[in-house]
């Protein structure tokens with residue numbers, strides 16, 4: 001039976017609707033917007049009948065809040081016959097239909113049935129659309145490039161097993177996030193996910209970190225300590241930067257992986273552990289093997305499934321999606337409304353991002369924090385990015401023949417001057433000094449290129 005929610009402050013209306021509809025539908029009622037919204041956190045009605053005029057938060061408020069939550073349940077607005085304007089306003093906010101009070105019972109029933117049928121159809125279409133839709137997200141991972149979608153599928157496929165996974169990729173490409181996604185999608189998700197950074201732990205402490213130790217097992221070993229293998233029992237152990245492991249520890253790690261047992265230092269008794277290993281590295285392990293720094297047998301153990309995350313510059317279609325995703329997140333965090341200026345977005349898309357997603361995330365955060373209005377402009381992005389973007393764009397235009405050499409050189413000169421002036425708060429003497437030209441030459445060029453501070457009229 002379809003569930004209807006009636007939100008109306010008049011008990012008479014609520015009860016008559018209940019009587020009228022209960023033979024055909026399940027009916028819930030709420031006396032105000034607050035309790036209606038609260039009910040929506042627990043139940044999902046198929047349709048809502050909403051009074052517009054109520055004490056406290058009115059029906060319009062209810063509507064907006066619902067839509068802001070992304071809730072698309074169809075809503076029929078109830079309105080007195082002399083306030084049809086308000087009903088039309090409500091439909092602009094996304095209400096599906098309206099009914100004037102006093103209502104005619106048959107007309108009301110028919111309207112409800114029609115809306116429910118339409119809803120079912122729409123949901124079906126939606127479902128089909130979702131199925132074919134290009135997947136752009138997996139857990140906290142965002143990406144639309146074909147290589148990333150392929151990676152999402154791999155993660156989903158391998159999450160179920162307990163085979164070891166080796167994740168490779170440059171710094172900042174999201175290796176840790178991938179490791180977490182594997183854990184979150186696995187049957188182990190309720191158990192521990194323990195991450196250690198093999199490069200950050202001193203060699204001398206690595207063994208006891210992995211396997212634990214008994215009290216006084218070695219000089220400096222205080223109280224008994226449980227190692228990460230034991231702590232991750234039943235769950236996932238993420239060995240970040242595995243390429244940094246000391247060869248002596250590599251042997252012991254290999255043994256633990258083969259035997260699925262560990263021994264605490266200072267205790268010969270071995271303990272069974274059931275741990276899934278996910279390892280990551282930004283080194284080329286095969287090269288490390290050749291150089292004798294990484295054990296081949298350990299590599300095979302760890303690299304049962306390999307996931308390679310491409311650098312951000314190799315999947316340019318993700319840059320914009322990621323930038324917009326981060327911006328939306330920072331905007332919510334900072335309680336600001338934020339969007340990119342097209343020029344800033346273009347620079348972001350053109351930049352090479354040697355620090356990959358991490359660098360992009362930081363640049364967007366910085367831009368969001370520094371911009372004092374809603375728009376993120378080129379000026380609040382890191383300098384290197386801005387100039388790299390500019391020169392890249394000019395080169396591109398020259399290559400494609402859309403500008404001439406002379407014009408490109410002139411534009412570059414013009415931008416250098418503008419940049420120097422902006423940095424020196426439009427003080428020409430100081431800008432000339434920075435550029436290493438005389439003030440007179442600077443003035444000539446300013447006139448030639450008609451450079452002036454934003455907002456001010458050009459100098460005559």
Ligand SMILES: Nc1ncnc2c1ncn2[C@@H]1O[C@H](COP(=O)(O)OP(=O)(O)OP(=O)(O)O)[C@@H](O)[C@H]1O
Pocket residue numbers: 140141142143169170171172173174175176177178282322357358361
């Ligand atoms: N595909 C992605 N979608 C959303 N956020 C991402 C994605 N990839 C990376 N990030 C974010 O970028 C940052 C860096 O990611 P992460 O720490 O996983 O990188 P890493 O490969 O482990 O880097 P490093 O080698 O330097 O440790 C994190 O804040 C992470 O949330």
Ligand SMILES: [Mg+2]
Pocket residue numbers: 175176240
């Ligand atoms: Mg990392």
